[in-house]
Amino acid sequence: MKIAFFSTQSYDKSFFEDHNRDFDFAIDFFEVPLTEQTVNLAAGAQAVCVFVNDRVNAVVLEKLAAQGVAIVALRCAGFNNVDLAAAARHSLPVVRVPAYSPHAVAEHAVAMMLTLNRKTHKAYNRIREQNFSLAGLLGFDLFGKTVAVVGTGNIGQVFCRIMLGFGCRVLAYDVAEQDALKQAGVIYMPLDALLPQADVLSLHCPLNEHTKYLINDKTLARMKPGAMLINTSRGGLIDTRSVIQALKSGHLGALGVDVYEQEESLFFRDLSDHIVTDDMIMRLMSFPNVLITAHQGFFTQEALTQIAQVTLGNLKAFTEGKPLTNAVRPNK
Incomplete structure (x- = not known):
């Protein structure tokens, strides 16, 4: 063949x-x-x-x-x-x-969450410039925080178990609930009930007609002020314009994305010598509380x-x- x-x-x-x-x-x-x-x-x-x-x-x-x-x-x-x-x-x-390897993507989601929280990417750059100040690097303990997971397929299940290992309270939403996760301590609930409780919301569901723009003006408004959003699944799960507005207003505390709805013309390419004309991703890159990786979760x-x-x-x-x-x- x-x-x-x-x-x-x-x-x-x-x-x-x-x-x-x-x-x-x-x-x-x-x-x-x-x-x-x-x-x-x-x-x-x-x-x-x-x-x-x-x-x-x-x-x-x-x-x-x-x-x-x-x-x-x-x-x-x-x-x-x-x-x-x-x-x-x-x-x-x-x-x-x-x-x-569902562990690959789940672990990348955890890496993004930890990086945004403890700002290790910023600390790395500071130290290289001989700046040893801690100002602006304050994070929070993950232990005891509420982490919400949307989608508990293979990757979502691994992510849930990692978060349980951190001592987090783990909530989940999926049309198919996993008994093994329930026994481990994961609490399933409707999406509307889950959103206001989450300190961190991580997306691990497929993109289809039911999940397109799952994160939009309405769902963002229901999220806890200052919450962190992580997406390592598909870019179309997030309405980027709505997320930009939530970041500008300060309602969304931090954003980590390994996927982007217009990534087709950007990701997996070296554009360092080009002018990127995608205004939305350039706006996202301008926020100090946004971390973007180029679909490397599987890598x-x-x-x-x-x-x-x-x-x-x-x-x-x-x-x-x-x-x-x-x-x-x-x-x-």
């Missing part, structure tokens, strides 16, 4: 070439994202492998099918960038990596190993006619 990889970074090529020794697929790596303009690069391939910001819409899927592509493999857990109904119409199965050796192994395993199962246990299907 020949696979066309899109949005390829150097680490993708390294990990996939290493693990492909066990599968012996023919792989073409392309740095460009999959779009209507680049889809012809997949000509001659039987599979495409895509990432979070590739555009797998109806037009692209139609062209892929016409070129003989037989399967779409996501090397990530999220699939909001894929038109699943269109894929089904063209008989294109879509497979993903549902549970690559650990363990996670990249699992992504490569599961993705190639999904494609091997397809070539052998075996059940696709990691297939994603449209909601009926």
Whole structure:
């Protein structure tokens, strides 16, 4: 099988070439994202492998099918960038990596929270300039604080347990409650009841029609003044304009995001010699209580190993006619 990889970074090529020794697929790596303009690069391939910001819409899927592509493999857990109904119409199965190292993303969320709280990023820069003052670096004890978690799938569950280990009171909201978390001490409640109690709110849910702009003017208004918001899931969970207003008014105490709703034109690129024209992210970057990382929550050796192994395993199962246990299907 020949696979066309899109949005390829150097680490993708390294990990996939290493693990492909066990599968012996023919792989073409392309740095460009999959779009209507680049889809012809997949000509001659039987599979495409895509990432979070590739555009797998109806037009692209139609062209892929016409070129003989037989399967779409996501090397990530999220699939909001894929038109699943269109894929089904063209008989294109879509497979993903549902549970690559949930510890990687959960631990990154904790790192962002600790950094914002204790301001270690600012302290690092100060010390390098021989400024040993502690002014402006005051934080708070996490022990005893209320941490709210929206979404208790694989990543959310790991995050909850880490927060319990810190001695936090952990609240959660999810349509599917986890009995094991309840037994561990996590308290489930409706979102409206959870928001006013949270000192820290961390998002770990997928992006879909129900969660788009979950954090908006109304939900922000219900949050406790001075609370911290962390998002390591999908950028579209947050209405960025609403968050900017909440930061300007001082109602939102701090923001940590590893994802951004317009990240497609920014993240995974070196733009240090360019002028960034996205006014919203530039405004976010201007706040002293905002921490932005460029979708690096997944970026650990363990996670990249699992992504490569599961993705190639999904494609091997397809070539052998075996059940696709990691297939994603449209909601009926």
